[in-house]
Amino acid sequence: MSTERSHEEYYVPAQSWLPIFMATALFLTVFGAGSWINDMTAQVGTGTSRAIFIAGALLLAGTMYAWFSKVIRENHAGMYSPQLNRSFVWGMGWFIFSEVMFFAAFFGALYYVRNLAVPWLGGEGEKGISNLLWPNFEATWPLMNTPDSEQFPGPKEIIDPMHLPLLNTILLLSSSVTVHFAHTALKKENRQKLKMWLGLTILLGIAFLFFQVEEYIEAYQQLGLTLEAGIYGSTFFMLTGFHGMHVTLGAIILTVIWLRVMKGHFTPEKHFAFEAAAWYWHFVDVVWVGLYVFVYWM
Amino acid sequence: MSAVIDVHDHGHHGPARGLMRWVLTTNHKDIGTMYLWFSFIMFLTGGAMAMIIRAELFEPGMQLIEPEFFNQMTTMHGLIMVFGAVMPAFVGLANWQVPLMIGAPDMALPRLNNLSFWILPFAFALLLSTLFMEAGAPNFGWTFYAPLSTTYAPSTVTFFIFGVHIMGASSIMGAINIIATILNMRAPGMTLMKMPLFVWTWLITAYLLIAVMPVLAGVVTMMLMDIHFGTSFFSAAGGGDPVLFQHVFWFFGHPEVYIMILPAFGIVSQIIPTFSRKKLFGYTSMVYATSSIAFLSFLVWAHHMFTVGMPLAGELFFMYSTMLIAVPTGVKVFNWVTTMFKGSLSFETPMLFSCAFVVLFTLGGFSGLMLAIAPVDFQYHDTYFVVAHFHYVLVPGAIFGIFAAVYYWLPKWCGHMYDETLAKLHFWLSFVGMNLAFFPMHFVGLAGMPRRIPDYALQFADFNQISSVGAFMFGATQWLFLYIVIKTIRGGKEATQEVWENPEGLEWTVPSPAPYHTFSTPPEVK
Numbered sequence: 076m077s078t079e080r081s082h083e084e085y086y087v088p089a090q091s092w093l094p095i096f097m098a099t100a101l102f103l104t105v106f107g108a109g110s111w112i113n114d115m116t117a118q119v120g121t122g123t124s125r126a127i128f129i130a131g132a133l134l135l136a137g138t139m140y141a142w143f144s145k146v147i148r149e150n151h152a153g154m155y156s157p158q159l160n161r162s163f164v165w166g167m168g169w170f171i172f173s174e175v176m177f178f179a180a181f182f183g184a185l186y187y188v189r190n191l192a193v194p195w196l197g198g199e200g201e202k203g204i205s206n207l208l209w210p211n212f213e214a215t216w217p218l219m220n221t222p223d224s225e226q227f228p229g230p231k232e233i234i235d236p237m238h239l240p241l242l243n244t245i246l247l248l249s250s251s252v253t254v255h256f257a258h259t260a261l262k263k264e265n266r267q268k269l270k271m272w273l274g275l276t277i278l279l280g281i282a283f284l285f286f287q288v289e290e291y292i293e294a295y296q297q298l299g300l301t302l303e304a305g306i307y308g309s310t311f312f313m314l315t316g317f318h319g320m321h322v323t324l325g326a327i328i329l330t331v332i333w334l335r336v337m338k339g340h341f342t343p344e345k346h347f348a349f350e351a352a353a354w355y356w357h358f359v360d361v362v363w364v365g366l367y368v369f370v371y372w373m
Numbered sequence: 374m375s376a377v378i379d380v381h382d383h384g385h386h387g388p389a390r391g392l393m394r395w396v397l398t399t400n401h402k403d404i405g406t407m408y409l410w411f412s413f414i415m416f417l418t419g420g421a422m423a424m425i426i427r428a429e430l431f432e433p434g435m436q437l438i439e440p441e442f443f444n445q446m447t448t449m450h451g452l453i454m455v456f457g458a459v460m461p462a463f464v465g466l467a468n469w470q471v472p473l474m475i476g477a478p479d480m481a482l483p484r485l486n487n488l489s490f491w492i493l494p495f496a497f498a499l500l501l502s503t504l505f506m507e508a509g510a511p512n513f514g515w516t517f518y519a520p521l522s523t524t525y526a527p528s529t530v531t532f533f534i535f536g537v538h539i540m541g542a543s544s545i546m547g548a549i550n551i552i553a554t555i556l557n558m559r560a561p562g563m564t565l566m567k568m569p570l571f572v573w574t575w576l577i578t579a580y581l582l583i584a585v586m587p588v589l590a591g592v593v594t595m596m597l598m599d600i601h602f603g604t605s606f607f608s609a610a611g612g613g614d615p616v617l618f619q620h621v622f623w624f625f626g627h628p629e630v631y632i633m634i635l636p637a638f639g640i641v642s643q644i645i646p647t648f649s650r651k652k653l654f655g656y657t658s659m660v661y662a663t664s665s666i667a668f669l670s671f672l673v674w675a676h677h678m679f680t681v682g683m684p685l686a687g688e689l690f691f692m693y694s695t696m697l698i699a700v701p702t703g704v705k706v707f708n709w710v711t712t713m714f715k716g717s718l719s720f721e722t723p724m725l726f727s728c729a730f731v732v733l734f735t736l737g738g739f740s741g742l743m744l745a746i747a748p749v750d751f752q753y754h755d756t757y758f759v760v761a762h763f764h765y766v767l768v769p770g771a772i773f774g775i776f777a778a779v780y781y782w783l784p785k786w787c788g789h790m791y792d793e794t795l796a797k798l799h800f801w802l803s804f805v806g807m808n809l810a811f812f813p814m815h816f817v818g819l820a821g822m823p824r825r826i827p828d829y830a831l832q833f834a835d836f837n838q839i840s841s842v843g844a845f846m847f848g849a850t851q852w853l854f855l856y857i858v859i860k861t862i863r864g865g866k867e868a869t870q871e872v873w874e875n876p877e878g879l880e881w882t883v884p885s886p887a888p889y890h891t892f893s894t895p896p897e898v899k
Contacts, residue, residue: 085558087479087890090389090397094488101542102495105535109499112601113531142484158557162481165553173545173587180591180621184606192614201684208609218612227603227611302603306612309604313595 084156086149093145096138103131143331147340147348160347167351171358174321178362181317185310185369189216193306196222221305230300230308236371239290243283244367247322250279251360254329254353264343266336273333276356280326287319314370318362325359328352387889396491399483400889401468402786404490408465409779411493413855415457416772418501420848422450427810427844430837433829443827444512445504451515455633456540457497459767462775463636464489464547467575470782471551473880473887474569476560476896481553485546492543500536503529514825516626519607519618523599530600534593541586548582551575560879562898566660569878570653573660574639577667581628581635584671589625592618616681623674631670634734634766635663637774638705641727644781645709647876648724649716655708662701662708669698679750688747695745699738706735721873722796726777729769729804737765740815755825758818764811768847769804776803776854783861784868788886791861799857802850809843 107128114121149155191200197214198206206212209222221227234240257272291312294300302312332352335341341349388394388403395407425446429437438446468486472479480486503510508527511517522530555576559568568576595618598604605611607618646653653659675683675691683691709731720728740762744750753759776799784790813836818824822833829837868885879898883891 085478087483088399090393091399091484091487092397094484095396095491097488098491098495101492101539102499105539106499106532109531109535112597113528116601117528159481161557162553165556166482166485166549169549169552169583170545173549173583176584177587177591180588180624181595183624184591184595184617184621187617187620188613192609192617193612196609196612196614202682205609221605221611223610227605227608302598303605306605309598309606309611309613313598313604 086154086156086159093138093142096134097142100131100134100138103127104135107131163347163351167354171354174358178317181310181314182365182369185314188306188310193218218305218307227303227305228299230298230304232298233300233307234290234294234298234371236367239286240367240371243286244363246279246283247360247363250276250283251357253279254356258349258353261341261346261349262343270333270336273329273336277326277329277333280322280329284319284322284326287315311370314366318359318366321359321362325356328355399487401472401480401483401486402887402889404486405465405468407490408461408468412458412462412465415453415461415497417851419450419453419458420851422446422453423844424848426450427841429827430829431841433831433834435828438827440827441509441512444825445510447825448511448514449504452500453497455515459633459771460544461493463578466636466775466778467551469786470880471554471572471575472558473883473891474572474878475555475558475563476879476892476898477554477558478890478893480550481558482550486550489543489547489550492539496536496540496543499532503532516622519596519599519615523596523607526600531597534597537593538590541590544582544586548579551579560892560895560898566657567898570642570656570659571636571639574635574663577663578632578635581632581667581670585625585628588621592621592625595621616678619678619681620675623677626677627674628670631666633771635666637730637771638663640774640778641709641730643878644723644727644777645712647873648719648721649713650874651712651716653708654711658704659708662704665701666698669694673698676745679747680754692745692747696742699742702738706731722793722800723777723781725797725800726773726780730773730777733769734766737762737770740765753818755823756818757814757822757824760824761811761814761818764814768807768811779858782880783858784872785880785885785887787862788868789861789865790868791857791865795853795857799850799853802853803847806843806847806850810840810847811843813839
């Protein structure tokens with residue numbers, strides 16, 4: 076197909092109800108969530124705000140289902156030219172870049188507190204004068220004793236990187252390999268292997284999430300490592316928590332792809348939805364490697 | 374393949390009728406129009422807040438409003454102008470013009486495009502609704518420094534945070550769409566180095582948006598966690614640091630100010646060659662200069678924080694890297710001036726705004742250079758000198774750029790010429806008003822008047838009254854702009870296809886007004 080013809084057939088969809096539903100759903104979700112959180116902090120009844128949030132979240136899920144279904148139907152009807160597929164490729168690539176930058180903000184914050192803010196508070200370095208605030212404070216990392224231990228009681232212990240986190244590293248790294256095998260199988264039109272490797276990837280992802288939950292329970296119940304445990308707990312839970320949410324989303328995406336494989340979707344030549352899901356999974360994996368090295372291990 | 378052809382034919386009908394046309398549309402021209410109107414409504418809203426601020430500052434002492442409300446006004450004015458007026462206006466211009474300028478049938482992802490727009494009215498309804506809540510609107514300044522925005526914030530900060538989240542999502546989706554359109558939808562033969570500069574500057578702006586809007590989402594999320602869930606990112610008592618907030622915020626914030634000026638650079642680079650009747654001087658260097666500015670924007674953020682207590686090495690690094698930005702910016706100003714040199718100039722309204730842009734933006738750049746010098750910034754920091762500086766780059770920079778673009782392309786959009794006399798009046802009143810409003814701020818700032826304070830010492834009274842008169846003049850003049858635009862939409866001299874004298878670009882090869890669907894078959898670019 077020449078470039079010119081693919082240009083001619085660029086599919087510009089007619090009017091659509093999907094975006095306005097999505098915008099409304101987003102609004103209800105964040106308005107509900109904001110009211111809910113405010114009500115909780117103010118310790119008043121949360122019934123209405125929670126209902127708004129749940130309505131918004133359900134509408135959001137429903138709209139996304141309808142939107143992706145429509146895109147799949149249009150794709151199967153042959154409305155999408157190779158050029159339009161390239162728009163999807165660019166879109167997914169830049170979306171993942173935006174996610175990288177989101178994590179960069181939290182990694183940057185971790186770097187800043189570990190190497191600058193906490194040592195300064197402890198009296199080290201060029202801005203060590205900050206030590207005047209809490210003269211007895213000593214800088215350590217992991218930060219077990221916070222400057223104001225009454226307001227922010229530090230953790231008793233931290234997670235041992237050589238147990239659950241190591242296991243989780245192995246699980247997630249293997250899942251990146253299995254999703255690659257699934258891709259190879261798809262390109263070789265070996266559907267049986269495709270189903271198996273993709274299914275295994277999802278199971279590995281779920282196992283990862285299971286152990287992550289175990290680790291959080293241990294942190295809260297035995298180690299005193301909580302969100303309130305000073306800056307170590309803050310960075311630990313925000314980084315691993317957002318990563319865990321991305322693994323959850325990735326596992327949902329892969330499950331949808333697996334269900335589509337079961338329905339016979341995708342050909343060895345045309346399967347960008349699969350590739351996009353795999354990219355996302357690899358991205359989540361790379362973030363984990365950063366987490367394992369900088370949050371758990373070093 | 375018959376499905377393809379059916380849909381294709383369907384696409385050639387005109388717009389649907391009634392209100393739902395606007396709600397459901399996937400057409401880049403409709404969505405561009407909505408972005409531009411939304412931005413104008415926000416411009417008037419944020420402008421009304423500026424009028425309240427200037428009325429209070431007309432005399433020393435407290436006259437009209439409470440200090441608490443004054444803080445809400447300065448905060449909301451900044452947030453609305455940045456996120457509600459300037460950014461959506463540029464996205465609206467991109468929606469209208471990028472497909473027309475690269476010969477594409479529409480934006481790459483039309484439904485996503487509609488979603489990007491319709492999130493905005495919701496996000497700003499959420500933000501503005503805080504004005505009517507018991508706790509009052511956010512009052513911590515548009516830069517929302519912790520702990521003002523965490524420990525000491527009104528409860529409505531939660532809605533501010535979620536509002537920022539969804540408008541950030543809107544910006545990221547919009548930027549992804551623009552990048553995909555530019556990289557994937559150019560007409561055959563239009564190589565990257567043949568793209569019009571407005572398209573180039575938007576490509577780079579979109580990259581900046583995708584790089585920094587997630588960082589903004591990250592920093593407001595940290596605030597949310599600190600306020601409601603007991604974390605201590607910005608509390609030294611738990612080992613965090615309020616200065617951390619400023620680092621993360623300005624890592625977003627500095628590229629953000631280039632997001633608000635790069636598209637204006639592109640607009641001026643389109644307009645000056647047309648009215649100089651010459652080709653743009655130094656096209657290639659313009660592209661490289663814009664890329665350099667974008668690259669450097671990631672390395673200068675802490676020049677907003679010289680007085681916060683950074684190590685000396687930090688002060689020096691950020692001082693020199695900031696001054697380095699003057700080099701590519703100087704290249705651009707040189708190229709605009711050289712384009713005009715020995716041209717057959719004429720001064721229609723878009724050209725008037727562009728000339729004012731070149732001169733006054735440069736002036737704002739010079740005060741920026743002064744602020745970049747760390748040791749003297751200790752004197753200027755948080756004074757009206759800073760307010761003068763960034764209003765000089767945003768009003769005659771970003772906003773004059775938008776006015777120039779609207780006058781330049783309005784005949785293409787609606788098929789009528791605007792009223793040149795009234796438009797020139799709009800230019801001159803805006804020009805005089807804005808200089809009266811912002812120039813005296815340099816003097817009161819250097820003399821030590823702090824920003825964001827509703828009262829001031831007696832000796833600043835004269836300059837503040839001049840500022841207020843200028844601000845009212847600038848504000849009132851924008852109703853004239855509204856009148857001119859509505860008048861042009863409803864009638865006026867028919868515009869020709871080219872509108873101007875031999876302008877360059879694909880947008881001038883389609884009829885005026887541009888049909889609902891253009892370039893369904895891509896043009897060949899030689």
